Amino acid sequence: MDLRTAAIEVQVRAYAPYSGFKVGAAIRTASGAVYQGCNVENVAYPEGTCAEAGAIAAMVAAGETKIAKVYVVADSPVPVTPCGGCRQKIAEFAGRDVTVTMGNLDGVETSLTLGDLLPGAFDAAQMDRA
Template sequence: MKDEHPTNTDELFTHAMAARQRAYVPYSGFRVGAVIRLENGQLITGCNVENASYGLTNCAERTAIFSMIAQGFRDVQEIAVVAEGDRPVAPCGACRQVMAEFCDAKTRVTLYNTAGQSLVTSVADLLPFAFSKEALQSE
């Protein structure tokens, strides 16, 4: 993917790692951190929050996006996600769908592992043919 937005990847990585440390993961132990950079430069973080009723668990990416919405913002410039693994870890399907709802298809998404390896992609590349509000419009 072409880098359309200048970014300070060290800053995003640092904030995503800090968010990851706040994760509530007593069941899986799998900590994930996410950070959103808004068009105005502000950063909003999220971490995964588990629940004994596993279906009620919320991923870091959705936590960050829902926090952004709750704070009255909609202007995502880019997203970064970090988790432990041999390679950068990609978002789950639910997170990809939420990203498609609140981000432009070209929004930059940087995936990291805790060693700092990264993969740069976009919302469209993560979820091609996304289900969107246009599909709900009837003739």
């Protein structure tokens, strides 16, 4: 499945009754499988979840842990980037060279590597005290 199509398909199902800002995300894994996620708001801010986090959770629940490519879409004038927390979540499962494409419903897209989106990411090497 095409990542843009998968992200748009799930974006319309986002639960965003408070902001009205629906976001969809699609992740392709190293195996070629595609996982989708959408934002889910909660009246008790900030208890909602981001689209990227939902896609990652679906990926992990399916037993996969290697992200090969990410696509994020929103109905916005310009493509929106993943929030800082989601950039770190993506970094847990993707290398710095993984492409993250951000798009809007008008077809405008921007692509960056994860390394460009999150320079200086916190990683497991920083936890090694050896």
